[in-house]
Amino acid sequence: MKETSILNYIQNAKKNKQKLLAILLDPDKILLKKLPEVVQKINESNAHLIFVGGSLLFKNVLDEFVQIIKNSTQLPIILFPGNAIQISNKADGILFLSLISGRNPEFLIGNQVIAAPLLKQTTLEILSTSYLLIESGRETTASYISNTKPIPRHKPEIAMATALAGEMLGHHLIYLDGGSGAQYAVPPEMIKMVADNINIPLIVGGGIKSEKQLNDAFESGADMAVIGTAFENDINFLKQYEL
Secondary structure, eight states: OTTSOHHHHHHHHHHTTOOEEEEEEOTTTSOGGGHHHHHHHHHHTTOOEEEEOOSOOOSSOHHHHHHHHHHHOOSOEEEOOSSTTOOOTTSSEEEEEEETTSOOHIIIIIHHHHHHHHHHTSOOEEEEEEEEEBOOSSOOHHHHHHTOOOBOTTOHHHHHHHHHHHHHTTOSEEEEEOOTTOSSOOOHHHHHHHHTTOOSOEEEESSOOSHHHHHHHHHHTOSEEEEOHHHHHOTTTTTTOOO
């Protein structure tokens, strides 16, 4: 994996029809002393990547958090930042997100302008990502903090058109997300409509709480699924799951 870039790894997986699984770890929700045990469970699973981040970071432990993970795994560590200051050069890469489902300029381009000079000084691989928040049954931290309205879950055509615009803007990845703690997962019909109309890798996360929902996401066209809350609640969640 480390012989190639993270983006090439994801693109090649899509080309070869290999489904990828990422585990999202939130520094606010996992104690540092428990982190090695959590990462060991990830190593024992079929996960391919580790995402690190959250909408809010109340603890100033990002560097230490990422370093502990790095000491415990060979999997790529990718930052999934909630704002412009959630940057650590200890990670391998960062999702450079533009929240194109909303109309808040701070999350479309404002935070990116602040982060860009900082990122330029790091060795992080920059993964340009169109980020789409999808209605998930209740307001999530991501929608509240970003002050944006999610795409209605019964409007797959809006998600498709938005994702297509992101691809045409030159972004490398599309991310459909219900948000942390989502009540419902992204609808399979929405995933399928987006997947059928774009050529770049599609990431889906938020609200995936069962193996069935995970399989539904993959079968509908997701190239990568992200598990967060379900793994936080039960670190054995993926023990029996095979891709």
